[in-house]
Amino acid sequence: MSEFSIRLARVEDARAFHKVEEDAADLLRSEPSLKGIPVPPSTSAEEYRATIAKGHCLAATIADEVVGFAAAARVGRELHLHELSVARAHQGKRIGATLLTALKIDAANSGLRAITLNTYRDIxxxxxxxxxxxxxxxxxxxxxxxxxxxxxxxxxxxxxRDRRCAMIHFLN
Incomplete structure (x- = not known):
């Protein structure tokens, strides 16, 4: 298992976020139950720069290479997770789970009440x-x-619509 680190994202990570998301999206493209369903385009590096600048994005790195990320932004007293992605070559190493745990800590330390997201309910x-x-x-x-x-x-x-859902995690 490769050692990885989690850190606050930097604006210069935006291009890597886009590349990691695009790589991870291949899983959706190859998911048999989604055959014929379009995969939304990956978020652009420019859009990620703007989100990162708001201060609640995290990067997972191995030897200074971004291999995963959590892109989130405040919405009122909650944090909305726009995207959590891990490059396919680094999946199965608990990087996504660790990013999610770190995001919960960041949100709680920021005085937020919850984290929200939209996703497929059955994938x-x-x-x-x-x-x-x-x-x-x-x-x-x-x-x-x-x-x-x-x-x-x-x-x-x-x-x-029937396969999509909104989810929430209330912070203590």
Whole structure:
């Protein structure tokens, strides 16, 4: 197992975030149950620069190479996880789980109440992964318009509404 480190993301990590996301997206492209369903384009380096600048993004590195990341931003008193990706060559090493744990610590230390996200409810490395890490599916979107908007955008792109969900992890 390779040793990895987790650190606060730097603006210069933006291009690596894009590349890691694009690499990890190949898993969705090859998922048999998603045949014929489009995979949204990866976030651009420019968009990642803007998100990183807000201060709640984390990078997983091995020998100074970004191999995974968590891109999140504050929405009110919550942190919304836009993307959690690990390069395929480095998956299965608990990098994603460690990024998620570190994100929870960062959010709690920042005085935030919860972390939210949108994902596939039935793809093993999506909904079930987050469930194992304390996230629960939510139905009541009151006060969380960003979740409604994210779901609506996914459906408009062509993702199946019945397979998508919003999840939340309340911080203690």
């Amino acid at each position: 093993p490395w999506n909904g079930p992964f987050y469930s194992r890490h304390g996230f629960v599916e939510i139905e009541n979107f009151e006060g969380r318009q960003h979740l409604v908007q994210s779901l609506d955008e996914a459906v408009a792109f062509g993702l199946p």
